[in-house]
């Protein structure tokens with residue numbers, strides 16, 4: 001009998017996993033004992049970290065896209081289609097266009113989606129760099145923005161790359177300074193809890209840098225509505241901020257089919273944070289943003305989790321106990337300007353301790369972004 005492993009989502013986690021399985025299970029794939037299918041609703045793989053640089057004119061959205069067919073091992077069946085329903089009892093996926101897919105093992109790697117409509121006025125007034133179209137539209141605004149108040153508002157958590165809002169204001173500060181415009185541009189950063197980042201260690205590190213750079217901070221600010229005509233953001237706590245250019249990190253959700261399948265709320269899959277097995281269904285794993293583990297929604301997390309699930313699946317297919325576990329490992333380069341970055345590495349047990357910012361770390365981040373395409377192929 002051939003075991004069918006289906007990976008749903010061809011972003012960072014799903015692509016790394018599919019390629020890792022192709023390598024690890026090569027003998028079984030050759031013998032026809034296993035089949036691996038990767039399903040994605042876009043023929044391209046999208047590398048989202050590129051979008052941080054788009055508003056500053058440093059990168060193009062196309063730099064973050066490559067055809068999945070070029071990235072994924074030939075031993076993997078690639079299906080470009082959208083899954084519309086998941087039945088974990090029948091072990092079956094229904095598709096928008098093609099025939100349903102039955103699985104023996106399923107890995108959900110469906111990532112995050114943006115939900116700006118949850119805050120009245122936000123979609124109309126707010127710019128973002130958390131989507132390809134948003135990053136392009138923001139670039140058009142930012143490149144001609146020479147005076148006024150730029151507000152960066154983190155509307156809800158969790159969101160992708162918890163460091164990216166800090167990176168954006170640090171880069172904006174430096175970018176306006178280099179161009180002699182910083183005195184004309186006020187920068188305000190808002191965050192929904194009582195500090196500037198969800199992780200207290202990163203928050204303690206970042207806050208003095210923000211103060212040094214004259215970045216105004218409003219914590220415990222949960223945006224409730226935006227008035228595009230008056231150019232104001234109002235918070236649930238009763239605060240009101242004027243803006244000339246509003247950049248937001250919109251609310252994030254997982255995909256609907258997760259909740260409809262009873263696997264977790266708001267599209268996030270409830271999993272064991274070590275084994276990554278879904279709590280509500282057998283033979284289902286989740287990795288990356290959609291897996292509710294307590295680790296950040298970051299590509300590095302998706303990557304490490306893919307390695308763990310690949311090893312577990314290889315054991316299961318071979319009829320052995322699965323022992324590989326995820327320890328919360330997270331790596332992140334964090335831009336602190338246009339030419340300096342910091343770096344953090346942490347896990348469930350060991351908190352982050354950001355490295356002193358340096359030019360070397362900035363180049364390391366840019367080098368990683370280039371080598372990412374090898375990582376996605378499973379070569380690094």
Ligand SMILES: Cc1cc2nc3c(=O)[nH]c(=O)nc-3n(C[C@H](O)[C@H](O)[C@H](O)COP(=O)(O)OP(=O)(O)OC[C@H]3O[C@@H](n4cnc5c(N)ncnc54)[C@H](O)[C@@H]3O)c2cc1C
Pocket residue numbers: 008009010011012013014039040041042046047048049050051052081082083084109110111112129130131160161164255257287288289290297298299300301302331332333
């Ligand atoms: C601006 C920005 C900067 C970032 N910077 C960093 C960084 O520096 N370092 C870092 O580690 N992370 C960073 N991230 C976060 C990182 O991009 C994500 O955490 C990562 O992509 C998550 O991987 P994933 O596999 O879970 O989901 P994704 O990469 O989002 O992939 C999900 C895939 O599933 C597909 N899909 C969803 N639903 C369906 C369906 N029903 N049917 C078929 N296909 C479906 C989607 O089309 C997509 O291809 C950044 C993110 C942003 C937005």
